[in-house]
Amino acid sequence: MVQQACMSRKPWDLAFTAAPAEVSALRRIMRTHLGLWGLHEAVEAAQLCVSELVSNVITHVGPGTPTTLAVSMSGTYVRIEVHDPDTRALPTLLNAATDSESGRGMALVEAVADRWGVQLRADRKVVWCELATGLCSSDGHSGGARVTRVEAMLSLYEAAKLPRPAGPNRSPVSVVVAEATAVDAIADLLHWLRAHGCDPDEALDRAQIHFEAEVGLSADMVQSRR
Structure with a gap:
């Protein structure tokens, strides 16, 4: 009898220097990793969240900030974390005007993610969001x-x-x-x-x-x- 195989989805992280040029590369990396995890349906939302969370660091902490992207499974949710060393510049959910060119990043994350938040640690802050996958278990299959x-x-x-x-x-x-x-x-x-x-x-x-x-x-x- 064929047993249903499990999909290994080990946590991974990537250190980088926050800069506009890094955003497109991070989007490609997210697509590749989620594709290997069999989570194709979550790719677009994950890419948007990464773009906005990293852009938030660039805008409010500054270009050149040492930053880390960490991705893992939180139960059946994909968890995306962006770590940076500034514990003072906290993201805020603004009700930005539709014609505003800034202040809409976290509103977009709020729109596509199932939940998000901020964790303050001794040496850094972690802005995270989680996306539903529709899986039955963290190592199950989509489709x-x-x-x-x-x-x-x-x-x-x-x-x-x-x-x-x-x-x-x-x-x-x-x-x-x-x-x-x-x-x-x-x-x-x-x-x-x-x-x-x-x-x-x-x-x-x-x-x-x-x-x-x-x-x-x-x-x-x-x-x-x-």
């Missing part, structure tokens, strides 16, 4: 019903090693139904691969190579027997 179906399907594949015999009198309707089921199964498998941090396009390419090689081998064997 919803499609991924769940594939987990069950893999168990059935493992239990039933032999394919069902194809009868000579199968009706056209059953073939159409089988084809639709196969298409759904392939789509579900692609969702499963994505939820496990794999590249669906690469898997499709590899599957196509195997398929064409096997079909070509079968054709060669038929030709050699004639």
